[in-house]
Amino acid sequence: RKEVEQDPGPFNVPEGATVAFNCTYSNSASQSFFWYRQDCRKEPKLLMSVYSSGNEDGRFTAQLNRASQYISLLIRDSKLSDSATYLCVVSPLNSGGYQKVTFGTGTKLQVIP
C-alpha cells in the first residue's frame, strides 16, 4: 500500500460547484498534514495546513479524520483559477531535525466555464 494515496482525477467541475478531494495515508504516526497546489509546469505551493480541528481559508476547508486516516480538501464556489493539481503532504512529527514528508501524486482539478 502506498504511504499516501490520492485519486489522480481529473475532476471536471463547472464553475460555482463544490468539489472535495480525499487523501489517505498509511502511517498512523503521521502528525502533520498539508495541501499544496501545483499549476501546470509550475512548482508546488503551500495552500494550507490541516489541523486536527479542521480549518477554513475562504472557500477552502481542510479536514482530518484520524480514525480513518485521511485528509480532505473542500473547495466551494469553484473558480476557473482553481484549476490545478492538488497534492497532499503527510509528515510524522518529531522533536527536531529532518521530518520525512511524503507527497501524494496529486489530484487534478479542471474547472470548466
Next chain:
Amino acid sequence: DVKVTQSSRYLVKRTGEKVFLECVQDMDHENMFWYRQDPGLGLRLIYFSYDVKMKEKGDIPEGYSVSREKKERFSLILESASTNQTSMYLCASRSPHSPGQGSSYGYTFGSGTRLTVV
C-alpha cells in the same frame, strides 16, 4: 517571503555528461531538499541537507550526489547523465522548526529545472 532560485529552467544534456543543478535560498533555512517529479510517481526525494556540509540520502539517491558548501546553496550533481534521469527537478527549502497550530510552516520550492538527457 522565502525565495528559492534554481539556476536553469530548461536544460538539455547528452548521455554521460556531468550535470550541475544549482539552488539558492535567501531565508537562512537550514533544511534544503532535491526532488524529482515524474508523471504518475509524484515527488521523490533524492537528497536533503540539514546543515552546511551535511547531506543525507533520500529515497532515490542512485546516480546523484550533492554539495552544500554554503548554507544558502545546495547543488545537485548527476555524475554521468542517463536518459532515465530526464525529469523535472525541484529544489526546496524549509525551516526546521516544528510546526504548531497557527504557525506558518511548509516547503518553499524553486520553479524547477526541466532536464532532458538525450
